Amino acid sequence: MLLTDDELRMRDGADGEAVAAAMDLLIRYGDALGAERLVDTRNVAGTMTQPSPAKARLVAEGGWAKAYAVINLDCDRDIEIPRMKVPMCQLQHGFGDDAAGLTSYPPQLIQLQDDAESYFSERGVNILATCTPYQVGNLPVRNEHCAWMESSAVVYCNSVLGARTNCEGAASTGAAGLTGKIPYWGNHVPENRFATHVVDAGVPVDSFQEWGMFGYYVGEAVQEARPAITGAVGQPDLADLKHFGAATATSGGVELFHIPGLTPEAPTLDAAFGGRPAPEAIPYGEAERRWVYETLNAQGTSTDVDFVLLGCPHASLDQVARIAQLLEGRRIRGELWVMTPRALRTMADRNGYTRAIEAAGGRVLTDSCPAMSKAAPAGTRVFATDSAKQAHYLPAILGIEAWFGTLEECVDAAVTGRWRGGLA
Structure with missing residues (x-):
């Protein structure tokens, strides 16, 4: 690829080993894609705090610097991770403290994630912890070059906002955060849009x-x-x-x-x-x-519903308000979870929506979702959702049955414990 003088400097180590490793990754990545050059970005949305057993092993070996080097930079050397060069946010990750004890999700992963948040926030990563960063402050402008992960965020960024990003991965976003660069290909190129x-x-x-x-x-x-x-x-x-x-x-x-x-x-x-x-x-x-x-309803056979999941992608404040309104004066059987960004959970608390949902027996949870964290309430056999995405993925991930329908049908299932939906 054609590199600028600044990019050559970064590649050759002028800004430290971590930035050099990041540039090396981006050059290899761009070459594989057939990109002729890199492009500047000042908006990166990736994942580095999400816990996993593999990440836990790397942290035990060499701390969060080791985990970032291996997973986000494809580098096996011991290097220090400096502050991000450009604005970067963490997308959704694993369950947090508000979900502790609700599933078999390991508490040690919650602690590992807390440690990661401290480490990476000190290095300039905004812990938004949502698949909808555009709802809570990361709102790129038209034609802005971004480096985002998460399929639903990427399609919204490109289509609704008119910014430009490909569907990136943990490594390319990790390198972009340290360099402010991403290969110029795919959705970055006007004629490809x-x-x-x-x-x-x-x-x-x-x-x-x-x-x-x-x-x-x-x-x-x-x-x-x-x-x-x-x-x-x-x-x-x-x-x-x-x-x-x-x-x-x-x-x-x-x-x-x-x-x-x-x-x-x-x-x-x-x-x-x-x-x-x-x-x-x-x-x-x-x-x-x-x-x-x-x-979307082919996975459902039993009409007995154990669990209702709302908020995929993460619910907007208006959606949370609507759920609260539908639950007024009612009582839930089983479990009902509403997933939303933590920043919007704060607003839902302030407006009384969380209180109304909890009064009915529901929960407003943040940071993750059952598909991302691979965990649902104990004993769940059948769940209902208004999300086509969750109805598609969760049966395969957790081996449970799914019903897909309207918000009103899902709330009814939460209250009655029965699925009574149908196509109008």
Whole structure:
């Protein structure tokens, strides 16, 4: 790759061993991708505090510097980790203290994570601990080059915000934080951001559930391509677009979508395709809608629900408020968890939403989710969720049955202990 004088200096050790290792990784990474150069970034979202048995072993051998070197820099030398060169945040990680004792999640991993937070916050990492960093302060601007992990965050960043990132990994984000560089390829390149497909909604997409089901179909239809959305779509809010993008990245590998007249890079369908002719549209009608619903509910056989999970991706404050309203004067059977960023949990506490949910027997938890931490309440056999992403992943991760439906149906299941949902 073509390197600038500053990049050569970093590679040759002018800023220390850790930065040199980071540059070496980025050069190897860029070469493998066919990138001709690196690009500056001042917005990195990665993962370094999330605990695991492998990370615990590395920490025991050489502390958090050793763990970061091996996992985030692909380096087996003993090196010191300096302060991050550019703003960097930690995405969601393992369960924290608020989930202690609720599952079989090992308490030693909670302690390990606490230690990691102290270490990395001292090195300039913002511990946002959420899959939705854009909800709690990390809000890149249009055309800003970012280096983000987490599929649902990446597709929101590219599509809704109009910033530019590929779906990065622990190593590339770890190196980007120390250098302020990332390979210039993929979604960073303007011509790679134009739409490749059209998916046309022939049925109304006008609710949280409908946006999730439509997104699941779009991802299945286009896989890793870039869809432009047309047809009978209503005005979405933040939660709808969050749910839609997460679903496209779950059933496919979508990192960028366009909704002409709504998303920033597509004022028109013509603009979404960069002036090139749009292909024939892929239809989404009643048959496709029913296929999605039946696919997401194919894991459910027993209608006895032990556990209801809400907030994937992490719930917005408006979503938490709505859950609190639906639970007013009611009592939950089994377990109901609402996952949200810790910063929004503080706001939910202040507004009385947490109190209302807890009064009904529910819990408002932060930092993680059952899929990320691979843990659910003891004895869970059947869970219900309004998240297409969790309905897709959690049965495979935990071996439990899933029901997918509306928020109202999920709250009803939490109160009655029975699944009574159905496709309207």
